[in-house]
Amino acid sequence: MQPNTRLIRIGLGLGLGLLLTSVPTRAQDAPTGDPPPAADASDVASVDAIIESVYASISAPAGVPRDWERFQSLFMPGARLMPTFGPSDGNYGRSVWTPEEYMERAGPSLERDGFFENEIHRIEERFGPVVHAFSTYESRRSADDPDPFARGINSFQLFWDGSRWWVVGVFWYGESEAHPIPATYLPGADQAR
Numbered sequence: 001m002q003p004n005t006r007l008i009r010i011g012l013g014l015g016l017g018l019l020l021t022s023v024p025t026r027a028q029d030a031p032t033g034d035p036p037p038a039a040d041a042s043d044v045a046s047v048d049a050i051i052e053s054v055y056a057s058i059s060a061p062a063g064v065p066r067d068w069e070r071f072q073s074l075f076m077p078g079a080r081l082m083p084t085f086g087p088s089d090g091n092y093g094r095s096v097w098t099p100e101e102y103m104e105r106a107g108p109s110l111e112r113d114g115f116f117e118n119e120i121h122r123i124e125e126r127f128g129p130v131v132h133a134f135s136t137y138e139s140r141r142s143a144d145d146p147d148p149f150a151r152g153i154n155s156f157q158l159f160w161d162g163s164r165w166w167v168v169g170v171f172w173y174g175e176s177e178a179h180p181i182p183a184t185y186l187p188g189a190d191q192a193r
Contacts, residue, residue, distance in 0.1 A: 049165070054170070060110075060114070065111060072100070082170070115141065117140075122135045131159075134154075
């Protein structure tokens with residue numbers, strides 16, 4: 001007698017589905033590294049507040065230490081910051097950093113040269129406790145510089161745990177001559193729709 005392949009496929013599908021849904025739950029329960037410092041409640045009360053707090057914590061004049069404790073308090077354990085670069089030889093690349101690695105790698109130049117980054121436009125998508133925000137930014141060395149030295153888009157992944165917002169990841173790419181920021185992601189785009 002031939003086995004019913006349809007029933008076998010359904011059984012394999014259900015078993016694999018149960019396996020896949022149980023693995024992430026266990027992985028989430030195991031925190032990685034030390035817990036972040038306690039956040040100021042006003043920094044994590046809304047999507048606006050947490051994004052503004054990320055920008056504020058890395059922005060200051062040359063020679064002024066950044067508020068790294070505030071910065072760390074915004075990120076969920078296991079969070080990642082991912083700058084992208086390229087193309088080099090036709091390929092793009094990215095780095096993957098923890099908040100602490102970002103502080104070690106980017107911190108010295110931010111503090112030495114001065115750095116102010118601010119959001120100029122945002123497009124947000126929400127589903128349940130998950131938010132994705134495309135945050136267009138401008139970077140200046142001094143707060144009163146008339147023109148930015150860089151622009152780009154930060155892709156923020158945020159999570160609401162029932163009591164506060166967390167940054168799960170920031171994935172970004174800087175504007176270039178080959179890749180100008182599309183009008184959709186610039187101020188005034190909302191009025192154009």
